Amino acid sequence: MALAVxxxxxxxxxxxxxxxxxGLTRQTFAPIAAxxxxxxxxxxxxxxxxxxxxxxxxxxxGTFAAFVAMxxxxxxxxxxxxxxxxxxxxFLKGYKVSIGTGDDAIMNPALWDIFGGPQYKWIxxxxxxxxxxxxxxxxxxxxxxPKKGWSWSLGxxxxxxxxxxxxxxxxxxxxxxRGLSFSGPxxxxxxxxxxxxxxxxxxxxxxxxxxGAISWxxxxxxxxxxxxxxxxxxxxxxxxxxxxxxAELLRVFFGGVVMGIGGALAGG
Amino acid sequence: MEVQPATIMVILSGILTGxxxxxxxxxxxx
Numbered sequence: 001m002a003l004a005v006x007x008x009x010x011x012x013x014x015x016x017x018x019x020x021x022x023g024l025t026r027q028t029f030a031p032i033a034a035x036x037x038x039x040x041x042x043x044x045x046x047x048x049x050x051x052x053x054x055x056x057x058x059x060x061x062g063t064f065a066a067f068v069a070m071x072x073x074x075x076x077x078x079x080x081x082x083x084x085x086x087x088x089x090x091f092l093k094g095y096k097v098s099i100g101t102g103d104d105a106i107m108n109p110a111l112w113d114i115f116g117g118p119q120y121k122w123i124x125x126x127x128x129x130x131x132x133x134x135x136x137x138x139x140x141x142x143x144x145x146p147k148k149g150w151s152w153s154l155g156x157x158x159x160x161x162x163x164x165x166x167x168x169x170x171x172x173x174x175x176x177x178r179g180l181s182f183s184g185p186x187x188x189x190x191x192x193x194x195x196x197x198x199x200x201x202x203x204x205x206x207x208x209x210x211x212g213a214i215s216w217x218x219x220x221x222x223x224x225x226x227x228x229x230x231x232x233x234x235x236x237x238x239x240x241x242x243x244x245x246x247a248e249l250l251r252v253f254f255g256g257v258v259m260g261i262g263g264a265l266a267g268g
Numbered sequence: 269m270e271v272q273p274a275t276i277m278v279i280l281s282g283i284l285t286g287x288x289x290x291x292x293x294x295x296x297x298x
Contacts, residue, residue, distance in 0.1 A: 059292040146297075155296020162289045173281040180289065206274035213271045216282045223286020224293070231294035 001141065001153055004132045005160025005179065010167050010179070011125055013140070018168060019177040027267050028108045033093040037266025044262055047255025050072070052182030052263060053224060060228025064242040065252045071188070073257025077187035080264035082199060089265055148235050165218070174216025175204025183263030185217035192218050 014023040029268035045051050050058055055073060058066035079085045099106045099113050106113050111128075112120040143152030150158070163180050171177035188198035196212040198205060205213035232238040243249055292298075 053289070053293060056298070057290045057298070060290055060294060110293055150295045152296065155292060155298060157290075158292045159296060159298065162285070162292055165291045166285050168287070169285050170279045173275075173278045180285075204269060205271045206278055207271050208274050208279070210273070214274070216278060219279060219282025220286030220289065223283040223288075224290035226283070227287035227290025227292075228294040229290075230287070235295075237294075 001136055001156025002159035002163065004129050004136065005024060005157055006163040008129060009160065009164035011121065012075075013164060013167055013169065019171045022176065023103075024167065025177060026108045026110055027202040029097040030093045030095060030267065031097060033089075033265050034096050034267060036092060037262045037264070041259055041262030041264070041266055044255050044257070046258030049255070050251050052259065055151055055259075056182070056186075056221065056224040057228035060225040060230075060238075061232045061236050064239040064240065068249050069252040069256035069259075072253040074186050074256075076257040076260030077183055077264050078191055080261060081187050082191070085261065085264070092265055093227070093267075128200045147239070158189065170216055176202075178203065178217060180220070181217075181268045182221070183260070183266075185215070185221050185268040187260075187264075188215045189218035189221040 010024055013019050038252075045054070047057060050066060050069065052073065055066045055069040058225070059070065059079070076085070080089050094109070097109065099109045100223065108124050112116075112118060112124045115124065130208070136153075139152065141151070143151070145151050149155075166180040170179060188200045192198045192212060192214045198213060198215040200215040200217050203215045203217065205215055208214060243252070
């Protein structure tokens with residue numbers, strides 16, 4: 001649901017010219033890095049008990065294990081972007097898919113470039129969204145509502161809308177349309193707090209009251225646990241919890257480390 | 269790229285984007 005809403009809305013923003021001349025900045029497709037990184041990231045999620053945004057919002061519910069997972073996640077992200085894992089990342093990201101050669105080559109092709117170009121953009125998007133519909137309908141989006149919180153369909157719709165909004169806000173105030181992601185921005189946020197510089201190579205950096213160089217994306221990383229805390233408090237679900245076993249803490253920490261390697265490799 | 273002073277809108281829009289997203293994730297049980 002979130003994906004369907006985000007795909008249509010984000011491309012709609014671009015089509016309306018609300019994201020400037022560059023529009024949605026699409027990454028170059030590096031298939032080996034994406035598949036291997038995605039697989040590793042998935043393994044890490046299971047070990048850590050949450051994905052990139054998951055380990056952030058669960059801290060807002062008082063889950064100490066999520067904080068430990070975030071530390072492992074952030075450390076391996078920084079090692080991947082700035083440290084000893086960087087050569088491995090660059091090697092695996094070396095195989096990239098482009099279409100055409102010479103001056104006309106498309107270095108970061110979208111799906112519609114395979115089928116002939118941007119004139120097919122909305123046809124491809126329509127096909128993808130229609131293919132998603134059976135899955136969405138099977139989940140009974142208007143079915144029984146939970147006693148607390150929101151239904152998956154309302155949650156998904158709102159996640160999609162926030163993703164669309166983030167493309168616009170990042171363009172308006174962050175220096176470029178970057179949208180929401182968590183691997184790169186978490187590394188930038190932690191790097192800022194460790195060194196005073198986010199180390200974001202492709203983004204506008206800002207000084208806070210004359211100090212340091214922080215990226216816009218680092219700022220929303222701070223907001224996620226805060227928003228989850230407000231929600232959890234409102235539902236009476238905030239509770240400080242910690243795993244009873246040290247082995248559990250080790251598992252979530254190394255789960256975070258595995259997630260960071262996978263996330264950095266797969267493209268953030 | 270030259271570092272610019274963060275305006276109040278840069279800080280607010282950044283933190284509020286995360287805040288709303290965190291709120292939605294928690295309510296939606298993501």
